[in-house]
Amino acid sequence: xxxxxxxxxxxxxxxxxxxxxxxxxxxxxxxxxxxxxxxxxxxxxxxxxxxxxxxxxxxxxxxxxxxxxxxxxxxxxxxxxxxxxxxxxxxxxxxxxxxxxxxxxxxxxxxxxxxxxxxxxxxxxxxxxxxxxxxxxxxxxxxxxxxxxxxxxxxxxxxxxxxxxxxxxxxxxxxxxxxxxxxxxxxxxxxxxxxxxxxxxxxxxxxxxxxxxxxxxxxxxxxxxxxxxxxxxxxxxxxxxxxxxxxxxxxxxxxxxxxxxxxxxxxxxxxxxxxxxxxxxxxxxxxxxxxxxxxxxxxxxxxxxxxxxxxxxxxxxxxxxxxxxxxxxxxxxxxxxxxxxxxxxxxxxxxxxxxxxxxxxxxxxxxxxxxxxxxxxxxxxxxxxxxxxxxxxxxxxxxxxxxxxx
Amino acid sequence: xxxxxxxxxxxxxxxxxxxxxxxxxxxxxxxxxxxxxxxxxxxxxxxxxxxxxxxxxxxxxxxxxxxxxxxxxxxxxxxxxxxxxxxxxxxxxxxxxxxxxxxxxxxxxxxxxxxxxxxxxxxxxxxxxxxxxxxxxxxxxxxxxxxxxxxxxxxxxxxxxxxxxxxxxxxxxxxxxxxxxxxxxxxxxxxxxxxxxxxxxxxxxxxxxxxxxxxxxxxxxxxxxxxxxxxxxxxxxxxxxxxxxxxxxxxxxxxxxxxxxxxxxxxxxxxxxxxxxxxxxxxxxxxxxxxxxxxxxxxxxxxxxxxxxxxxxxxxxxxxxxxxxxxxxxxxxxxxxxxxxxxxxxxxxxxxxxxxxxxxxxxxxxxxxxxxxxxxxxxxxxxxxxxxxxxxxxxxxxxxxxxxxxxxxx
Numbered sequence: 001x002x003x004x005x006x007x008x009x010x011x012x013x014x015x016x017x018x019x020x021x022x023x024x025x026x027x028x029x030x031x032x033x034x035x036x037x038x039x040x041x042x043x044x045x046x047x048x049x050x051x052x053x054x055x056x057x058x059x060x061x062x063x064x065x066x067x068x069x070x071x072x073x074x075x076x077x078x079x080x081x082x083x084x085x086x087x088x089x090x091x092x093x094x095x096x097x098x099x100x101x102x103x104x105x106x107x108x109x110x111x112x113x114x115x116x117x118x119x120x121x122x123x124x125x126x127x128x129x130x131x132x133x134x135x136x137x138x139x140x141x142x143x144x145x146x147x148x149x150x151x152x153x154x155x156x157x158x159x160x161x162x163x164x165x166x167x168x169x170x171x172x173x174x175x176x177x178x179x180x181x182x183x184x185x186x187x188x189x190x191x192x193x194x195x196x197x198x199x200x201x202x203x204x205x206x207x208x209x210x211x212x213x214x215x216x217x218x219x220x221x222x223x224x225x226x227x228x229x230x231x232x233x234x235x236x237x238x239x240x241x242x243x244x245x246x247x248x249x250x251x252x253x254x255x256x257x258x259x260x261x262x263x264x265x266x267x268x269x270x271x272x273x274x275x276x277x278x279x280x281x282x283x284x285x286x287x288x289x290x291x292x293x294x295x296x297x298x299x300x301x302x303x304x305x306x307x308x309x310x311x312x313x314x315x316x317x318x319x320x321x322x323x324x325x326x327x328x329x330x331x332x333x334x335x336x337x338x339x340x341x342x343x344x345x346x347x348x349x350x351x352x353x354x355x356x357x358x359x360x361x362x363x364x365x366x367x368x369x370x371x372x373x374x375x376x377x378x379x380x381x382x383x384x385x386x387x388x389x390x391x392x393x394x395x396x397x398x399x400x401x402x403x404x405x406x
Numbered sequence: 407x408x409x410x411x412x413x414x415x416x417x418x419x420x421x422x423x424x425x426x427x428x429x430x431x432x433x434x435x436x437x438x439x440x441x442x443x444x445x446x447x448x449x450x451x452x453x454x455x456x457x458x459x460x461x462x463x464x465x466x467x468x469x470x471x472x473x474x475x476x477x478x479x480x481x482x483x484x485x486x487x488x489x490x491x492x493x494x495x496x497x498x499x500x501x502x503x504x505x506x507x508x509x510x511x512x513x514x515x516x517x518x519x520x521x522x523x524x525x526x527x528x529x530x531x532x533x534x535x536x537x538x539x540x541x542x543x544x545x546x547x548x549x550x551x552x553x554x555x556x557x558x559x560x561x562x563x564x565x566x567x568x569x570x571x572x573x574x575x576x577x578x579x580x581x582x583x584x585x586x587x588x589x590x591x592x593x594x595x596x597x598x599x600x601x602x603x604x605x606x607x608x609x610x611x612x613x614x615x616x617x618x619x620x621x622x623x624x625x626x627x628x629x630x631x632x633x634x635x636x637x638x639x640x641x642x643x644x645x646x647x648x649x650x651x652x653x654x655x656x657x658x659x660x661x662x663x664x665x666x667x668x669x670x671x672x673x674x675x676x677x678x679x680x681x682x683x684x685x686x687x688x689x690x691x692x693x694x695x696x697x698x699x700x701x702x703x704x705x706x707x708x709x710x711x712x713x714x715x716x717x718x719x720x721x722x723x724x725x726x727x728x729x730x731x732x733x734x735x736x737x738x739x740x741x742x743x744x745x746x747x748x749x750x751x752x753x754x755x756x757x758x759x760x761x762x763x764x765x766x767x768x769x770x771x772x773x774x775x776x777x778x779x780x781x782x783x784x785x786x787x788x789x790x791x792x793x794x795x796x797x798x799x800x801x802x803x804x805x806x807x808x809x810x811x812x813x814x815x816x
Binding site for chain 2: 139146156159226246356
């Protein structure tokens with residue numbers, strides 16, 4: 001493997017025990033800007049995402065999952081048998097060279113492997129360990145199990161989503177899975193700054209749930225101050241109208257429109273051809289538009305329904321009014337703004353061929369994101385042992401024969 | 407943790423959460439507002455529903471742990487003072503339209519000349535450059551543009567947005583991380599960065615596997631209300647169930663790795679005679695989601711739904727914890743305030759305000775470090791730290807402060 005040019009985070013070595021989504025997205029964000037992420041994997045207990053559809057060619061396989069590949073780019077994969085003492089010895093040697101260890105298991109799991117924070121500290125006293133479980137390392141429910149899909153509801157996201165005349169709906173996906181990692185990774189970098197200044201490492205306890213609730217602080221304050229606990233506004237906004245999703249031409253095509261000022265309302269009316277109804281005085285003010293919102297929405301939709309959503313978006317944005325196609329996955333792959341920012345790196349994956357990955361957390365003026373694909377399971381066992389651990393061929397063979405890498 | 411960094415925070419509602427994260431990681435974050443206060447202080451709801459620029463709960467929440475000064479960037483004096491502050495700061499965060507800071511003479515290219523190690527983090531709907539860079543973006547627009555909004559809501563209605571500006575949170579979290587990445591770079595090679603965060607782009611990860619599904623099987627995932635989509639064989643297992651006093655979240659997953667939770671739920675249901683013949687015939691250990699059909703899924707879910715309706719969310723949650731079942735309540739804010747686990751972890755901290763004259767509970771920091779932890783502090787009142795910052799950092803005299811204040815600069 002050729003020596004890569006140094007990137008912003010190239011000085012950081014991360015031993016990555018995490019799996020599924022939240023932990024792996026932490027390490028992906030760090031790997032995107034050059035951190036050496038050594039993902040510890042096992043043939044017998046693979047990352048659950050490797051066993052999730054969709055698969056390339058519709059055929060399942062540990063190296064064929066699109067779900068896994070999407071957020072596991074820019075990492076090295078080391079296959080280890082953690083039940084084998086020779087396998088555990090490799091982990092210890094890795095930790096000696098590492099700055100950070102990341103895991104998102106149920107509390108106690110790493111301790112059972114002899115890799116809890118106290119044990120890691122003995123190997124490398126200034127190690128930064130990020131433990132990012134669902135509910136945190138301590139507390140009566142710390143060992144409760146589940147996934148981000150359920151956890152996001154626990155955080156309060158479900159009770160603030162839906163139409164006022166219907167039952168709640170859960171927001172799509174697993175919001176905490178992709179929100180908490182950005183915050184966890186920021187905490188890791190803060191701890192590294194502290195280490196560089198004081199020489200001391202740290203054990204970071206980030207609860208995915210707490211990260212989500214912390215982010216929803218205004219909703220919590222509304223309860224503590226005013227006793228309110230629910231919020232289902234559909235697509236309406238308290239402060240402006242029109243504000244919503246409007247049906248456009250075609251199959252399940254929509255455009256959102258948000259008119260946030262009187263000036264924008266004037267521009268909106270002009271763009272839709274200054275129809276008579278728009279001149280009605282009841283729509284002239286924000287208050288008036290809010291009070292007559294239902295009627296206003298019907299009139300707006302009578303205009304959008306005969307046009308492609310793209311046209312609604314383009315014509316309104318040109319006039320200075322916020323609008324967007326409600327994009328689906330196909331729209332996203334072709335999105336011109338993401339393309340301009342080169343968001344979807346599409347490197348050649350060893351088994352899947354060219355496959356798009358989630359981009360980095362942001363763009364930087366003086367650094368480019370890495371462009372390696374997600375790894376096959378154990379793809380870098382050789383590289384990690386030789387290049388990072390400095391093993392000789394004989395040593396490597398010893399570990400191999402002892403079953404350390406199975 | 408990072409207690410030596412100074413951050414000048416010029417953001418509006420799109421980016422205020424970024425500075426909050428950095429402040430709770432230990433940075434000194436100074437919110438820079440126009441004289442009279444940020445426009446974002448007009449965002450409701452307010453404390454006791456009294457509209458007051460110092461009682462916006464949204465503003466108080468995301469600007470807690472920060473200091474606050476006022477400064478008019480549309481005056482020559484204001485720009486001069488800002489530049490002097492930049493020379494003594496490590497980070498500037500802003501969320502103005504692309505180009506606005508440049509027009510004022512304090513864009514990245516200009517500030518870089520004053521402070522080569524400066525990290526400037528810009529948060530905008532679509533990014534600094536590109537075909538959408540000049541487009542207007544509110545939360546509903548950024549969320550729709552990201553592909554995320556399409557995926558939520560009932561199948562027979564328009565896609566629906568969360569009744570909360572989630573893209574501002576997600577983008578701000580990305581901005582905090584981007585800032586920390588850039589600061590790491592400053593420590594290793596003293597070169598600053600312009601961090602360019604797009605709210606649209608930051609929301610793309612939240613679409614989970616919908617893009618892989620399109621790429622690999624040419625299928626477009628569509629919203630399905632309380633059902634879950636993106637499950638192998640096009641199945642739609644339920645994810646939100648009604649219960650006695652609200653809703654809970656639980657969903658059927660197959661394979662040996664989910665056998666335990668499925669069996670534990672089945673056992674509990676049997677204890678209460680809620681399992682029917684079909685349900686009892688399901689072999690959880692070998693359940694393969696790729697080999698069953700929607701009819702099978704619905705037949706399995708029927709008794710589960712009946713069982714959940716007999717219980718409150720608290721009963722189901724606690725039962726789930728005790729029996730190791732993947733089962734969570736759809737919490738209200740009230741539920742969270744009373745949550746035994748969160749309280750045991752001291753997650754709710756009392757913050758005393760001068761305005762409102764009240765003590766309110768806030769979430770504690772999102773991270774607990776074994777080393778140093780930052781305390782959550784009340785959000786600043788308008789211009790609260792003017793004297794402290796201007797006299798100590800810029801050595802302005804009180805006469806100068808008075809002149810500048812009277813002249814609308816501070």
